[in-house]
Amino acid sequence: MTPAAIRIDDLLFRWRPDAAPAVCLRGLQVDAGKSLFLHGPSGAGKSTLLNLLGGVLLPERGRIEVLGQVLGDLPAARRDAFRADHLGFIFQQFNLLPWLSALENVLLPCRFSRRRAQRAGDPVAEARRLLAALDLAAPVHDAPAAELSVGQQQRVAAARALIGRPEIVIADEPTSALDAARQDAFIDLLLAEAKAVASTVVFVSHDQRLAAHFDASFALAGELPA
């Protein structure tokens, strides 16, 4: 049986005790090495769920197990270390450090996680390999992130998420700034690289057209009554 990379049971999260649940779901499982497309309208709780998966937020009720670890069982500092070691994130706005080069941005996870650095082997060579695999030519590697196009920034963000072979890659609507053809090409590159290192991918978007690229999809319904 394939082990689950992510297992969620009976999850409830509210931003405030008197607010409607931002996330409420009975169960969700993502098997190791598979890709999940998570969709739902604006405000449905997609980003909130990703923060719960990363252990940035803790649920009011229920259980989130990532790679066999129940996140709520870890103290905050160990949750941060677990996230740095095992999860690669691509953020909506990419969150690159503009004064660093593309290459230096890709290397950042190796500074925060010894495990990611070790798994990268030669981190600089691996960062350059990932950038090239994501269709970024060598001159771009050394350019400051501030000087990159949106499409180039997105590929740098993807390489940064993938370096050191994290078991799980989480992408929060990273394609919305691109046209349809470029969105498709980006997703194919991301999934190919993730598959090559057997990473599980959770990809969030409101654009259901993208679902066809993924092994499975899951809909978040939107705000529920308190």
Ligand SMILES: Nc1ncnc2c1ncn2[C@@H]1O[C@H](COP(=O)(O)OP(=O)(O)OP(=O)(O)O)[C@@H](O)[C@H]1O
């Ligand atoms: N920091 C916060 N404090 C309080 N409420 C929040 C916070 N972040 C999100 N929310 C609320 O939680 C709900 C879910 O928001 P979330 O950002 O998870 O949705 P989303 O599906 O990612 O939306 P989008 O597609 O627009 O990014 C919304 O009602 C939102 O207003």
